[in-house]
Amino acid sequence: xxxxxxxxxxxxxxxxxxxxxxxxxxxxxxxxxxxxxxxxxxxxxxxxxxxxxxxxxxxxxxxxxxxxxxxxxxxxxxxxxxxxxxxxxxxxxxxxxxxxxxxxxxxxxxxxxxxxxxxxxxxxxxxxxxxxxxxxxxxxxxxxxxxxxxxxxxxxxxxxxxxxxxxxxxxxxxxxxxxxxxxxxxxxxxxxxxxxxx
Numbered sequence: 001x002x003x004x005x006x007x008x009x010x011x012x013x014x015x016x017x018x019x020x021x022x023x024x025x026x027x028x029x030x031x032x033x034x035x036x037x038x039x040x041x042x043x044x045x046x047x048x049x050x051x052x053x054x055x056x057x058x059x060x061x062x063x064x065x066x067x068x069x070x071x072x073x074x075x076x077x078x079x080x081x082x083x084x085x086x087x088x089x090x091x092x093x094x095x096x097x098x099x100x101x102x103x104x105x106x107x108x109x110x111x112x113x114x115x116x117x118x119x120x121x122x123x124x125x126x127x128x129x130x131x132x133x134x135x136x137x138x139x140x141x142x143x144x145x146x147x148x149x150x151x152x153x154x155x156x157x158x159x160x161x162x163x164x165x166x167x168x169x170x171x172x173x174x175x176x177x178x179x180x181x182x183x184x185x186x187x188x189x190x191x192x193x194x195x196x197x198x
Contacts, residue, residue, distance in 0.1 A: 015039075018075045021058035025079060033057040033083040034076055036093055038064040042137040043108035043156055044088025047115040050144055050154055051122060062091040087115060108134050109163035112156040116169050119153055126173035128152030131166075131193065132183040133159055139184035146181075157185060162192050170196050 017039070025031050035052050037045035039061025052059050058079060060072045068091050076084075076094055084097040086104065088111045093100055103118055105111035112134065120126060130147055132140040134156030147154060155166050162170075170177075174197050182190055 015061065015069075015071055017059060017061045018071055021060060021075055021079060024056065024058050028056050031056065031058045031079050031081055033085060034079060034081045034093070034097070035059045035085045035087060036062055036068075036072075036089060036091065037087045038062060038089045040064055041088075041108075043134050043140070044111050044115075046137060046140045046144075047108075047112040047154060047156060048085070048087045048103075050147055050152070051115065051119040051124060053144075053148065054124060054151065055122065057085070062089055064089050064091075066091060068092065068094065087111065105165065107163075109156055109158075110165040112154070113163075113165035113169040116153045116155055117172075120173070123151070124153055125151045126153055126176040128179040128181075129155060129170075129173075129177050130181040130183050131155050131157050131185055131189065133157060133185055135159075136184075143181070143183045152179070157189055159186060160188050162189055167192075167196065 035048055035057050037048060037059055040063050060075060062068055062072055073094050082097055083099045084093045086100060086102040088104055103111060103114040105114050128150050129152060130143045132143055140154060157163060157166055
């Protein structure tokens with residue numbers, strides 16, 4: 001049972017993302033943008049988490065398909081945001097969010113590449129890149145604080161082949177990369193990526 005002073009002990013009808021968004025607003029005074037990502041599938045939320053953390057944007061969760069949950073819609077209203085970023089989901093933001101950027105790829109790897117390119121335009125750097133497997137979340141999750149130190153970018157890959165969208169974004173930014181980490185990815189991927197860096 002949660003102690004009364006604990007911050008994230010929601011009643012059953014609330015979700016942790018909403019409480020964290022409220023706490024973010026308290027700490028920052030204002031949340032400029034909300035990120036809408038699928039809460040029933042992890043890769044897209046992981047891909048955008050670094051950018052959201054850097055910018056102080058709240059991440060709110062929704063199903064990958066369907067309608068926006070009422071608790072999420074209510075929180076968007078409470079935050080008072082007019083700017084939104086949709087990542088990997090077809091669910092729409094409410095009408096009050098008038099400026100919307102949508103990063104929805106053909107799969108999790110395409111979305112990861114789109115998020116990385118957008119993150120660069122928003123001030124993150126390809127100087128430090130980490131590639132982590134995209135079919136299981138722990139490695140991509142734990143590398144985030146390590147990347148945060150120097151504003152690095154996370155890319156997702158399969159274990160056996162480098163997805164084409166990830167290859168393309170690596171090629172486009174190869175000249176900028178100074179540190180490249182392989183997190184949970186074995187020897188099949190490493191020579192392919194190193195070949196791109198030459």
